[in-house]
Amino acid sequence: MKKLRLIIQLCFTIITNGYAYGFVSGKIYQGKLKFACVPGLNCYSCPGAVASCPVGALQALLNRQGFTVPFGMLGFFFLLGSLLGRFICGFLCPFGMVQDLLHKIPVFRKRKRLPFHSVLKYGKYAVLLILVGIGSLFLFGGFAKVPAFCKYLCPSGTLFGALPLMAANEMLRSQAGGLFWWKFAVLALLLLLSIKVYRPFCQYLCPLGAIYGWFNRFSLVQVHWKEEQCTHCGVCERACPVGLTLTEISRSPECIRCGECARACPQGCLSFRKKESESHDQSAQYHKDKAQ
Amino acid sequence: MGSWRNRGRRQPTFFRIFGRIHGWLWGVLAGIAFLGIGILEGQFTIIWKKAVMICLECIGIG
Numbered sequence: 001m002k003k004l005r006l007i008i009q010l011c012f013t014i015i016t017n018g019y020a021y022g023f024v025s026g027k028i029y030q031g032k033l034k035f036a037c038v039p040g041l042n043c044y045s046c047p048g049a050v051a052s053c054p055v056g057a058l059q060a061l062l063n064r065q066g067f068t069v070p071f072g073m074l075g076f077f078f079l080l081g082s083l084l085g086r087f088i089c090g091f092l093c094p095f096g097m098v099q100d101l102l103h104k105i106p107v108f109r110k111r112k113r114l115p116f117h118s119v120l121k122y123g124k125y126a127v128l129l130i131l132v133g134i135g136s137l138f139l140f141g142g143f144a145k146v147p148a149f150c151k152y153l154c155p156s157g158t159l160f161g162a163l164p165l166m167a168a169n170e171m172l173r174s175q176a177g178g179l180f181w182w183k184f185a186v187l188a189l190l191l192l193l194s195i196k197v198y199r200p201f202c203q204y205l206c207p208l209g210a211i212y213g214w215f216n217r218f219s220l221v222q223v224h225w226k227e228e229q230c231t232h233c234g235v236c237e238r239a240c241p242v243g244l245t246l247t248e249i250s251r252s253p254e255c256i257r258c259g260e261c262a263r264a265c266p267q268g269c270l271s272f273r274k275k276e277s278e279s280h281d282q283s284a285q286y287h288k289d290k291a292q
Numbered sequence: 293m294g295s296w297r298n299r300g301r302r303q304p305t306f307f308r309i310f311g312r313i314h315g316w317l318w319g320v321l322a323g324i325a326f327l328g329i330g331i332l333e334g335q336f337t338i339i340w341k342k343a344v345m346i347c348l349e350c351i352g353i354g
């Protein structure tokens with residue numbers, strides 16, 4: 001499962017960033033595919049990007065003069081979220097893959113979470129509301145609205161967009177100022193933190209994770225639990241990279257559907273495949289019964 | 293689920309027909325509807341226009 005996930009992550013990143021000429025010329029793809037968005041956080045200013053970034057697209061709609069409901073992106077999030085939930089974070093996000101790979105470097109004692117996780121986990125909702133929502137509509141740009149999340153925080157834009165573009169384009173390199181160095185510092189901090197803590201950006205800052213997490217409870221792709229086979233040994237909870245409990249696995253907005261729990265379970269009672277009437281809803285029922 | 297079931301009342305037609313549909317399917321249907329509205333309003337053209345130019349804000353220059 002671990003290898004399969006890495007292969008899917010790598011293939012998806014290569015396919016969605018397949019415009020190789022862009023990396024050489026320092027220019028970006030300008031074809032029709034950019035009408036569509038990729039599911040994960042992938043900057044559309046990456047020289048290789050063949051489709052748009054969903055957060056950037058949402059902000060582009062919010063940045064318009066006046067206010068219109070961004071139906072196009074709402075539809076995109078509803079459609080993908082209802083089908084996959086945060087499975088997208090676990091399997092289809094290039095920046096998530098980078099953090100996954102960095103976390104494998106065997107240098108520090110690894111942590112699943114930061115201290116004050118129970119408070120910090122709401123950071124991504126704050127970023128979604130303040131930077132993507134309110135920030136894009138009113139604040140930082142004054143009269144000229146700006147995509148505040150992309151401008152002040154997005155580390156994916158710096159890693160996949162700014163660095164390759166500046167490496168190939170002398171003119172852009174000469175224009176790098178304070179804002180670039182701020183974003184570079186954010187990226188460096190997050191990448192360093194990723195070595196110790198599992199996916200800090202996804203857990204605490206990613207607005208896309210906040211959106212998809214909302215769909216986790218009822219999305220089509222779920223990790224199903226066969227209660228009658230479960231011995232409650234706790235192996236799945238120890239294997240979960242984001243430190244979820246058995247009842248939180250799959251249903252919690254924090255679950256990225258990485259499948260580590262299913263891989264670790266010695267009884268094979270956690271699975272992406274739903275079998276007959278067995279479903280993860282049993283976990284909620286079990287704890288309800290236990291409480292009574 | 294709905295309390296009307298426990299009370300043995302006859303299910304309202306709306307729930308009889310739509311109550312069996314899973315949550316994710318509602319989401320998919322809403323998503324398709326919203327996407328349709330977005331396409332009709334030309335929102336994906338706005339996204340395309342933004343995406344085909346180098347986003348200076350995204351790369352920390354603008």
